[in-house]
Amino acid sequence: MEILWLDEIDSTQGYLIDALKRKRLEAPICVGATLQTAGRGSRGNTWIGEEGNFFISFAIKRSSLPNDLKLESSSIYFATILKETLKVLGSKVWLKWPNDFYLGEQKLGGLITNLVGDSLVCGVGINLTNAPETFAMIDIEISPEELSNLYMLRLKCFPSWKQIFSKFQLEFERSKSFSTHSNNLLIELNDAVLCEDGSLECNGQRIYSLR
Numbered sequence: 001m002e003i004l005w006l007d008e009i010d011s012t013q014g015y016l017i018d019a020l021k022r023k024r025l026e027a028p029i030c031v032g033a034t035l036q037t038a039g040r041g042s043r044g045n046t047w048i049g050e051e052g053n054f055f056i057s058f059a060i061k062r063s064s065l066p067n068d069l070k071l072e073s074s075s076i077y078f079a080t081i082l083k084e085t086l087k088v089l090g091s092k093v094w095l096k097w098p099n100d101f102y103l104g105e106q107k108l109g110g111l112i113t114n115l116v117g118d119s120l121v122c123g124v125g126i127n128l129t130n131a132p133e134t135f136a137m138i139d140i141e142i143s144p145e146e147l148s149n150l151y152m153l154r155l156k157c158f159p160s161w162k163q164i165f166s167k168f169q170l171e172f173e174r175s176k177s178f179s180t181h182s183n184n185l186l187i188e189l190n191d192a193v194l195c196e197d198g199s200l201e202c203n204g205q206r207i208y209s210l211r
Contacts, residue, residue, distance in 0.1 A: 001058065001152045003030045005145065010038040012057040013114070013123035020059055020116050027119040030058035032148050036125070052129035054109070054144045058152070059119045069161040071115065072208040073198040075099040077161060078122050079111040080168045085151050091140045095168060097175040097189065098198065098209030101126060106136035169194060182207045 004025075009015055012031045019025040036055035062071075069077055076098050083095045096102050101109040109126030128144060131137040172194045179188045182205070192202040200207040 001028045001030050001155060003032055003056075003148055003152060005148075006031065006033045008035040008037070009033045010036070011123075012036060012055050013112075013121060014038075016057045016059055016123075017114065017116050017121055020119060020121070025059070027059035027061045028064070030056055030148065030152055032056040032144060034144070050130040052144070054124065054126040054128050054147055056144075056148055056151075057121060057123040058155075059116070059121045060155070061119055062115075063118070064158070065120070066158050066160045069158075070197055071120075073161055073165075074113040074120055074122070075111055075209050076168055076198045077164050078113065080164045081154055081159075082111065082124065082151055084167065085147075085154050086138070086140070089140050089142060089150075091138060093138065094171050094174055096178055097172065097180065097192075097194070097200065102174075103136040103139055106134065108136040108138060165196065165198065168198070180207070 006012075006015075012033050016025065016029070016031045020027070033055045035051045076095075079095050079099050079101070083093055083101065086093045093101050093103055093108065096107075099111045100107050101111075108131065109124065111122060111124045114121045127135060127137045128142065128147070129137065176189050176192060179186050181187070187202055187207065189200070189202065192200045194200060195206075198209055
């Protein structure tokens, strides 16, 4: 996958979504930046990072993805692949349901997905060299460019959802000491049951990772 690298941008995801809509770029494509000033996080939050951290967004045609991957499972799918990439490099990062990267008890990044036409757009932010107070920084040394190359290499071929889900399922218990948001409500995950499509059954509700 081609990687378009920029020195500074407000949001790699905003840039890529606009370029896809205007047909200036087409999937598959990845956009990375050395500095991102107004990145997009979950629930409309801003993810601002300093130079040296990891900011990329990439677009993939839905027709290229595995047949058993549902749209609502996409964040878990691509976040797990990135987590496995970091794990091979020696990191102890883990994935909190559905899209947050954690080191121990502290968040160090996240991944969100959007559908733009017939393409799935994924935005990723991870603290590699700098972290705000209460947030973690990655436990290995790697440059944004190197991590981008390794991640995109992993995305040359797509494992099935079943394969990825089996890896995510192994560490889901760690998410149970945390909470999540659904319809602007805070939901504790201590009694949550993970379903085969990546959704949760919690307090009689079915919660999907629509991020």
